[in-house]
Amino acid sequence: MSEVAGRMAVQVGAHCLEKEQGGIGVLLGGVPGVPAAKVVILGGGVSGTNAARMAMGVEAYVTVIDRSLPRLYELDLQFGAQLHTLFSTMENIEREVIAADLVIGAVLIPGAAAPKLVSRALVRAMKPGAVIVDISIDQGGCFETSRPTTHAAPTYVDEGVVHYCVTNMPAAVARTSTVALNNATLPFVLAIADRGWRQALSEDAHLRNGLNICEGRVTHPAVARDLDLPFSPSDRLLAQP
Amino acid sequence: MSEVAGRMAVQVGAHCLEKEQGGIGVLLGGVPGVPAAKVVILGGGVSGTNAARMAMGVEAYVTVIDRSLPRLYELDLQFGAQLHTLFSTMENIEREVIAADLVIGAVLIPGAAAPKLVSRALVRAMKPGAVIVDISIDQGGCFETSRPTTHAAPTYVDEGVVHYCVTNMPAAVARTSTVALNNATLPFVLAIADRGWRQALSEDAHLRNGLNICEGRVTHPAVARDLDLPFSPSDRLLAQP
Amino acid sequence: MSEVAGRMAVQVGAHCLEKEQGGIGVLLGGVPGVPAAKVVILGGGVSGTNAARMAMGVEAYVTVIDRSLPRLYELDLQFGAQLHTLFSTMENIEREVIAADLVIGAVLIPGAAAPKLVSRALVRAMKPGAVIVDISIDQGGCFETSRPTTHAAPTYVDEGVVHYCVTNMPAAVARTSTVALNNATLPFVLAIADRGWRQALSEDAHLRNGLNICEGRVTHPAVARDLDLPFSPSDRLLAQP
């Protein structure tokens, strides 16, 4: 779903920049003779890259900030001069966020809270009517000012900046998301249907990683820890007839 | 303002396609493994071309229908294989509109009502949740089902299709639009300031075309006709000291 | 040779689509105002990717169907919106093959027969005059209707569809293929010439994998199995003076 969220981030950002939504009233791509808007993307992973691709597509001025130099090199090779890449330092983040019309938070660290890269003070220093889209809100958000919102009331204004922090962004494009999800899960469904759950799980470590409970026992270490229940490794259970 | 409206048409269309807005719930560009949405643009003039450019930018499947073959050749040369061009026949319009997720009406004929290219019956045949953005609404619209809306209440659903028919689209991105307008008018302002209105008007036919009343007389034929007042050609008035 | 076959597939497909060859009489890229032909490529490996690249080059509407989501993501990142990627499901294959003007079979599984992805019934449902190019014919082909042909008589019509199933496609562009083959084999030749066969084989596992017989003994397990002869691991033989 990271692709969907990343690509959506630009269209919701463009919408929030409209005057009626409280935005500064700029068109991301500008028009000839009028500068394009500045889009800053924090994080160059899957979400950030998809956001960057769409933002370049609508002809904004796009900067990706990431703390991995090798990742910046990959992005530079892939997108060339149209994408601006910056190494993640506090100085770079501050300068770019202050100058930005749209900041997209796409810092997703698997299984960990997103780091608060942008402080309230920095949000306050942004232009009035600028927009923040926080894709990492599901993991707590990477702006000090972000708090979860819903599709029914997707935005709020804090420190003069429009915040879009919907926790389940892909639901807005349910049809696209569902097909994408089917594509990702269908091979597992077929494996279970063709070979039975026990054999399918035995043969595929990826599928086994998703197994939470088996034969009445908790087989996922995180679930066991959070529920304070004993943990049983799945491989032993699966091996039994 | 045609550039602004054309470019905006895609971002408002993308927004309307979200479930919360009544749309079909698809992402214009799809994701890998999931097809892109189909965007059909009626009219390949300035507005339509700018709309097409943004729609290609977000990686939709984009078709422009125009009745001018030379214009289709220009668009094909400019955008190559990424843009699909079709000659405007009733058969082509029907087939493409029925298959479309987003139809953008960009048929703008200077000083004339837009032709009703899409009938109510054809709108009814569209997919439920598909979206119509009618840029030509200022000239009456090119869909039989379009009626003017405002930024406060920009859309309505008719025949199951979401309609966005805001009459003054560029106002949503007021900052961009204002600078664009300044760029276009500044040379005239400077000419009047530098040379005086009489000389500036005498020397520039474009400026003179915008003159409605001069020395108490109506100097624009359409204004004279509509107000039933006598028409005085501007050149004679301007020639007098 | 997969690159050569993949790239050739589009030019032979274009040729077969001409009326004189029994084809439907369409130009792959169309012309402005006339839609491009639909090219469907089964398999997004080396052959399929090269075919896709050429098909996009001549401005056809190109769809690649693959069963690996990660591969679809790579293709999408590489080629962007110009290439349409679909996850391999029976529904997707059916819909796309029926709508296609040219279907290229590029499903190559090393050391295994190609799966019959397209049944005779599905070929029958294709448009009369559509074209099938089966690159995987060397491994049995991935269409139920394909059977090997030669450069002298490269095509036949079955179920109204033109089939091009030449088993050694690269021979048609012998000069290009020879240089490509030289490039791939020259380092091995030089290694043998410089260091002697024994040392060259000892030092390079890739070269050793190609060794069938050594000192009178069969050193390739598949050859040993097929000829029902005893198998001798090459490393022991090579170690001897």
Added chain:
Amino acid sequence: MSEVAGRMAVQVGAHCLEKEQGGIGVLLGGVPGVPAAKVVILGGGVSGTNAARMAMGVEAYVTVIDRSLPRLYELDLQFGAQLHTLFSTMENIEREVIAADLVIGAVLIPGAAAPKLVSRALVRAMKPGAVIVDISIDQGGCFETSRPTTHAAPTYVDEGVVHYCVTNMPAAVARTSTVALNNATLPFVLAIADRGWRQALSEDAHLRNGLNICEGRVTHPAVARDLDLPFSPSDRLLAQP
């Protein structure tokens, strides 16, 4: 039809370069590590430009030679570094034709015989197995060695070079050509149907240019001259009730 012929020229050229057709056996785009074939296009008009576009699409090394510098500038601006443009001098033509794998003759001068840009001696100096596609064969051809052929027997070898000189190339892709032709003629058909032939002809100079005989009199000067009949200007005849 110039677009169709230009685009087709590359696919027929690619086919003729195959060994089985007598060609040199090279793939237009080469493969990594193996150079692309050299395609030289004589004439940068509509046909030549469409040929160049397809040849660049299949990744050949493409040079367009034209005698109009302004046209070369347009092509350079449109296609950038991927297209090589050369001013038409005898020296340039000789050097490029001798080095070429495929030469496409696209010198079309309306209403005049094509100039013989390439002499028999120059064809003799080409590589054995090189290919000539002469789009201008309908106007006599621009190679001294070209003579008209048909789709049934499209090629012959002269001076060791494969010649493809089919006079009605677009017929091979009849479906595409027919739609393209319909697009071009439909507006005239509708004008006649809607307004009657007399009014339609009176109002449209383009249509009138195609009028050969009216009310029993020859209204086209070239027809009158060729048939030695008196010429009657069409406007007078059309003006009569």
Added chain:
Amino acid sequence: MSEVAGRMAVQVGAHCLEKEQGGIGVLLGGVPGVPAAKVVILGGGVSGTNAARMAMGVEAYVTVIDRSLPRLYELDLQFGAQLHTLFSTMENIEREVIAADLVIGAVLIPGAAAPKLVSRALVRAMKPGAVIVDISIDQGGCFETSRPTTHAAPTYVDEGVVHYCVTNMPAAVARTSTVALNNATLPFVLAIADRGWRQALSEDAHLRNGLNICEGRVTHPAVARDLDLPFSPSDRLLAQP
């Protein structure tokens, strides 16, 4: 020669930005993680467009400032988002020049002195080590601080800014320039050789515009005025046997 000068402007600018030449020590295209340099081009005509194309090619951040909106639209359509276009106002020029690493003056008005778009005060406000390349120096230059230099001593530092103001830039790439010039003049040479000077001049107004003296009389109005000699229209002289 405008194309040559425009394209050269970027390579000389890149050279001047090196530390050894007194420049600020930046690479035009930056590297991944390090921002590209800012190149500002005053004037979007032939020279400016060629300069912009090369500057984009080396992946700088490129802005073209022009006072013609239609020209900005053309540039935007041609180059898309990679080129930043700004309408020429004093505010825009000031802001961009101050932020620039390299400013290229390409304001060429045929037969007139270039306007002094950049004052000494504005040059003083530029970054130390920034670079000015003034292509319009042949017409007096468009920077208040520019003065003509030679290939032997091409640069000087004024107000802390490196100036490159060589009057005959194309001479540095004499081979390229000579061929380009030959291409442009050869048709005239051939016309004179084939038809004689009198007929060639009579038939071609472009050639006639270059005639200064004929039959002992001055036939060019500007030459006559500057030398205070009587002017004789060339057509009368040419008409005489």
Added chain:
Amino acid sequence: MSEVAGRMAVQVGAHCLEKEQGGIGVLLGGVPGVPAAKVVILGGGVSGTNAARMAMGVEAYVTVIDRSLPRLYELDLQFGAQLHTLFSTMENIEREVIAADLVIGAVLIPGAAAPKLVSRALVRAMKPGAVIVDISIDQGGCFETSRPTTHAAPTYVDEGVVHYCVTNMPAAVARTSTVALNNATLPFVLAIADRGWRQALSEDAHLRNGLNICEGRVTHPAVARDLDLPFSPSDRLLAQP
């Protein structure tokens, strides 16, 4: 620094090709109607790829020669038809170097002297005024005729060919290089500052590889060998309190 050197190689090469520097006097990208210069890059690693990218950017005709087929495939996929890739054979190197206007040596083998790919005889066979830029000069250079130079006197002419062999190329763009270097080293600096040198070194093998002397003992094998001092593995020293 390989990126910086690679990108700089093209701008110094362009400069050296100017007449005043002794070069042949050609513009890398040519102009419409005049062929582009030929740039040959020996080695398709990081430096070579960055050089190729810039050379394509200024619209030269660019060929990369590398001895790794997989690398050529990657380059071909990345850059498509605009980059010409050749397998490294003596025949290919000879033919290309002789035809080249600019040859860039970018063969960098970590910790080893660069191979002398181009002999003095081959340099002698190059065009007078052609240019060699030897990025691999820090490792001895890959041309038999290269010898180290400085930014103060960067070039010399040998065998009629201009040689640019500055050993520390990135110093010319010190600002860009410094930021790039900071980006690469900052994470190590932060690690040492945050966790102390002992822990930082213990936890990061990359950092440890850079440790030359620790607690008075030589911890780098190459340094120990070159200075003829005893070598102490760093891990033991670091483990001690």
